[in-house]
Amino acid sequence: MKITEQEVRYVAGLANLKLTDAEVSRFQADLDGILEHIGKLNEIDTSNVEPMAQVLYDAEETATLRADVPATPLGSQAALANAPQPGAGYFKVPKVIER
Amino acid sequence: MHIPSLTIGRVREGLLSRRFTAAELAAEALRYAQAENPKTNAYLHFSPERALAAAKRVDEQIARGQDPGPLAGVPVAVKDVILTQGVRTTCGSKLLANYIPPYDATAVVRLEQAGGIIIGKTNCDEFAMGSSTENSAFGPVRNPVAPDRVPGGSSGGSAAVVAQGTAVVALGSDTGGSIRQPASFCGVVGVTPTYGRVSRYGLTAFASSLDHIGPFSRSVKDSATLLRVIAGRDFRDSTSADAPVPDYTALLDGNVKGLKLGLPREYLKELMGETGDLISRGVDTLQNLGCQVREISLPSTDYAIACYYIICTAEASSNLARYDGVRYTFRSEMSDTLSDMYRNTRGEGFGAECKRRIMLGTYVLSSGYYDAYYLKAQKVRALVARDFANAFQEVDAIVAPVSPFPAFKLGEKVDDPLAMYLSDIYTITGSLAGIPCMSVPCGNTAGGLPVGMQILTRHFDETTMFRLADAFEQAQRG
Secondary structure, eight states, X not given: OOSOHHHHHHXXXXXXXXXXXXXXXXXXXXXXXXXXXXXXXXXXXXXXXXXXXXXXXXXXXXXXXXXXXXXXOOOHHHHHTTOSSEETTEEOOSOSSOO | OOGGGOOHHHHHHHHHTTSSOHHHHHHHHHHHHHHHGGGTOOEEEEOHHHHHHHHHHHHHHHHTTOOOXXXXXXXXXXXXXXXXXXXXXXXXXXXXXXXXXSSOOHHHHHHHHTTXXXXXXXXXXXXXXXXXXXXXXXXXXXXXXXXXXXXXXXXXXXXXXXXXXXXXXXXXEESSSTTHHHHHHHTSEEEEOOTTSBOOTTBOOSSTTTOEEEEEESSHHHHHHHHHHHBSOOTTOTTSOOOOOOOGGGGOOSOOTTOEEEEEHHHHTTOOHHHHHHHHHHHHHHHHTTOEEEEEOOTTGGGHHHHHHHHHHHHHHHHGGGOSSSSSSOOOSSOSSHHHHHHHHHHHHSOHHHHHHHHHHXXXXXXXXXXXXXXXXXXXXXXXXXXXXXXXXXXXXXXXXSOSSSOOBTTSSTTOHHHHHHTTHHHHHHXXXXXXXXXXXXXXOTTSOEEEEEEEESTTXXXXXXXXXXXXXXXXXX
């Protein structure tokens, strides 16, 4: 087995995902199968290969910097328009610190 | 006017000869699309106000004797992962069911500047994760060619509206095949340009190193026209390329004599049945047009799926972290603390496939696994890209299948995610390399299901890809 139920619960915690027990067992089975397939990568020798961190690394030079000119930003009103709970120009959230 | 048989050229001709106005066309296209949509569920919502305002601008330009632009009056559909200011953009997710973007994607701005009329937003797999459009929170899309089958995915809605005739062209997005595979399944043209060719500004991020915006159309020429409009450097996307954008349509001369084409033996060895036969016949057609065909090898192909599903899920887990109930409309009602709010919002809001990918991506990036998975995958990605670079030393273009099979039945594969992932094999390699690739219709199975042929070329050489696809299309219609 590539991944245990405990690991699935741990990863869900890292990802801030609340999962039901049914989801935990489903994802354990799914991830197990996928990780099994991914294990295939161990067959291939990459010891002398540079990781591809840029997609167009081999293409001709294409990157440029924009001109540094001031522009009007979106503004807080537009940015807050989709907030589930805006207030006083801020995003409101449930309390962070217990007292 | 008969909406389903319109092309960009016919719309232009009708407007300039004053047979109809852009406003009349927009109203009729909206009426037709709304009437036909229940058959497929391909549109999620329509944007009549925006469409009619854009059409009015085009009519005013024509009245003043100005050039109304290369897409003047053309009804366009936009995949619902691409932001449209003031027009709901859901990404196929319950989380964003009520999200109204405060700005436009650059591709949207450009297509409207060129006179295009956005009539609605198309259904897709949630956050573009899927190969069948069954992962939409708003119900699946039916394939217009065969209503009991999927249209492919994740841009299934965009492929379907073009096939159904409820839009002339559409924008989709492609991360591992999400334009090419639905184009193949619905019998239309679908183009994934070079990575960086089209700005990703305003494209909801799934896997940033793999995401592309690209066109759908019923002819190669219309995709070429649309790509030219949306392509080019945009300072809002630092990965967008500062490379000249050719006038593709002017270069479609039908002459592909002497072009050197490669057939990857790794793709063809397991390709059987009617799809294999149709691709072989397609290759024969290209040979008859004077192309020189030879077998090539892309030896890292077997590792591409594993590589892709590490990279795309890792990037997705990071990109989707922003949907935490603070900024984007949906928040779980049942949370007393901030951390519960995050967990409940995401647990209630995301569908199964998004959760699965967030889980896999978080796992491969988690402490102690980075080198074994993400770094390893980046190295394998370099090998996949090298395979293509080597092949393009010998050939001008690569011809391949798009999918191992034609459109499958709704529900047929939903319970086996790995099988669904494995079916992406032919499209994922080009995505990893960042090269231009497209699907062009190459015939139907005996049961009437469309099959697409894939054409891949060097970075930024969309011109050769379009020339080949156009010559092929003419020969097929011949």
